[in-house]
Amino acid sequence: xxxxxxxxxxxxxxxxxxxxxxxxxxxxxxxxxxxxxxxxxxxxxxxxxxxxxxxxxxxxxxxxxxxxxxxxxxxxxxxxxxxxxxxxxxxxxxxxxxxxxxxxxxxxxxxxxxxxxxxxxxxxxxxx
Amino acid sequence: xxxxxxxxxxxxxxxxxxxxxxxxxxxxxxxxxxxxxxxxxxxxxxxxxxxxxxxxxxxxxxxxxxxxxxxxxxxxxxxxxxxxxxxxxxxxxxxxxxxxxxxxxxxxxxxxxxxxxxxxxxxxxxxx
Numbered sequence: 153x154x155x156x157x158x159x160x161x162x163x164x165x166x167x168x169x170x171x172x173x174x175x176x177x178x179x180x181x182x183x184x185x186x187x188x189x190x191x192x193x194x195x196x197x198x199x200x201x202x203x204x205x206x207x208x209x210x211x212x213x214x215x216x217x218x219x220x221x222x223x224x225x226x227x228x229x230x231x232x233x234x235x236x237x238x239x240x241x242x243x244x245x246x247x248x249x250x251x252x253x254x255x256x257x258x259x260x261x262x263x264x265x266x267x268x269x270x271x272x273x274x275x276x277x278x279x280x
Numbered sequence: 281x282x283x284x285x286x287x288x289x290x291x292x293x294x295x296x297x298x299x300x301x302x303x304x305x306x307x308x309x310x311x312x313x314x315x316x317x318x319x320x321x322x323x324x325x326x327x328x329x330x331x332x333x334x335x336x337x338x339x340x341x342x343x344x345x346x347x348x349x350x351x352x353x354x355x356x357x358x359x360x361x362x363x364x365x366x367x368x369x370x371x372x373x374x375x376x377x378x379x380x381x382x383x384x385x386x387x388x389x390x391x392x393x394x395x396x397x398x399x400x401x402x403x404x405x406x407x408x
Binding site: 159163166167170173174175176177178179180181185187188189190193195196197198200226229230231232 | 287291294295298301302303304305306307308309313315316317318321323324325326328354357358359360
């Protein structure tokens, strides 16, 4: 997936959060700094979510162990909940606890067929 | 000040926060989205700081009313404290509550001569 497509997915997510009165920003990435940073950070007065956000036309999405470790690491320092956000083609965003991803041995995966195991945006944001 | 110089100032600030065990990210900016976003967002398990971060070779730094309104607006939604961070040449970073900026009528200003009115990085991050 191109960088531009990735940014569009992140922007869509940010619109969703602002639409329900949460604040959300895209991270500029740590660049040469080697500090972990999520794709999107969203929050309201009660909760903070660090999100790795990806769109895919495939029926599965892989995440490197390093990406997941960094997401959890950042979340631990910042005091945020780590979440994976995936936008499959023609589906609504699905949100997955990184601990619920399946290990393939080399990396982590989430499969379109397991869509029911994730949370919808409404479910994600209605917990408080 | 160039965009590159601004990014360098933000990176320096991010290093400071990680150096004391806080997490910090640079915002990619809202771009065409018109949502408010701070330059830097830092946090630990207890506090969250939204920062407008600027470096200057001048003996004063101006902020538009719009910039300050957006910083406070974002902070209010996200549940963060709004802070102004200024790096004057050959001085340590100084942190100012946006309500303590001086109004010039058209915008807000902070003057090098008022350095004592701001907090040092240690003072900013030792409050809990």
